[in-house]
Amino acid sequence: MSPKPILYYAARSPPCRAVLLAAAEIGIELDLRPMNLAGGEHKTPEFLKLNPQHTIPVLDDNGVVITDSHVICAYLADKYSKNDNLFPKELVARNNVMTRLYYDCGHLFPRLRMAVEPVFYFGKKGIPLETIEYITKAYDGLEFCLTGQPFVCGQHMTIADLCCIASMSTAHDLAPIDKKTFPNLFAWMERMSALPYYEKCNGEGARLLKEALDQRLEANNK
Numbered sequence: 062m063s064p065k066p067i068l069y070y071a072a073r074s075p076p077c078r079a080v081l082l083a084a085a086e087i088g089i090e091l092d093l094r095p096m097n098l099a100g101g102e103h104k105t106p107e108f109l110k111l112n113p114q115h116t117i118p119v120l121d122d123n124g125v126v127i128t129d130s131h132v133i134c135a136y137l138a139d140k141y142s143k144n145d146n147l148f149p150k151e152l153v154a155r156n157n158v159m160t161r162l163y164y165d166c167g168h169l170f171p172r173l174r175m176a177v178e179p180v181f182y183f184g185k186k187g188i189p190l191e192t193i194e195y196i197t198k199a200y201d202g203l204e205f206c207l208t209g210q211p212f213v214c215g216q217h218m219t220i221a222d223l224c225c226i227a228s229m230s231t232a233h234d235l236a237p238i239d240k241k242t243f244p245n246l247f248a249w250m251e252r253m254s255a256l257p258y259y260e261k262c263n264g265e266g267a268r269l270l271k272e273a274l275d276q277r278l279e280a281n282n283k
């Protein structure tokens with residue numbers, strides 16, 4: 062057994078980056094186990110025993126196995142955070158955080174998948190304009206959330222900000238956020254990017270994903 066929680070992950074994956082951000086904010090060290098999805102490591106019998114849905118991230122905290130990034134962030138905050146700010150215990154505030162987590166889960170991240178995965182998995186030569194426009198259509202939801210408050214759930218940063226920024230940094234690479242149209246969102250992106258652990262946990266991985274995507278598009282067009 063590992064004394065640290067084990068995280069199966071890939072640096073370029075947005076949901077994995079959300080967990081890295083949450084762990085850094087909480088101040089907990091993870092036993093990082095990189096996964097090569099292109100090599101099919103998520104489809105081995107051993108990994109499918111951990112997560113039959115064959116997605117990463119997966120957390121294994123001494124036998125407690127969690128297979129969704131949002132739930133992992135919630136678990137780490139509940140179990141290891143020194144205070145309630147990241148994932149409040151108070152019911153109404155907690156529901157608010159969960160609602161924003163579901164926004165990432167149901168709106169932000171799926172739109173990225175629709176743009177990126179056909180290029181990697183099906184050899185598509187480009188990302189259709191309507192897919193890019195569809196990503197942009199999810200921006201106003203966050204813009205309204207951020208009206209009059211610095212973070213998506215209010216005055217404090219929560220795990221919802223960490224999950225959303227992991228998706229939004231890649232969204233911004235695919236469909237750049239217009240500062241004039243989405244001033245609150247743009248300012249929040251800058252606020253989140255200034256976190257001391259941001260580059261290591263999210264910035265670098267987002268760049269890796271963009272580079273890999275550009276390379277794959279080039280290869281698909283040869």
Ligand SMILES: N[C@@H](CCC(=O)N[C@@H](CS)C(=O)NCC(=O)O)C(=O)O
Pocket residue numbers: 074075076098103114115116117118128129130131166
């Ligand atoms: N809702 C899941 C989504 C995780 C997810 O889709 N991860 C991708 C990598 S970014 C993956 O593992 N894809 C491999 C597959 O679907 O087989 C979460 O947030 O953890």
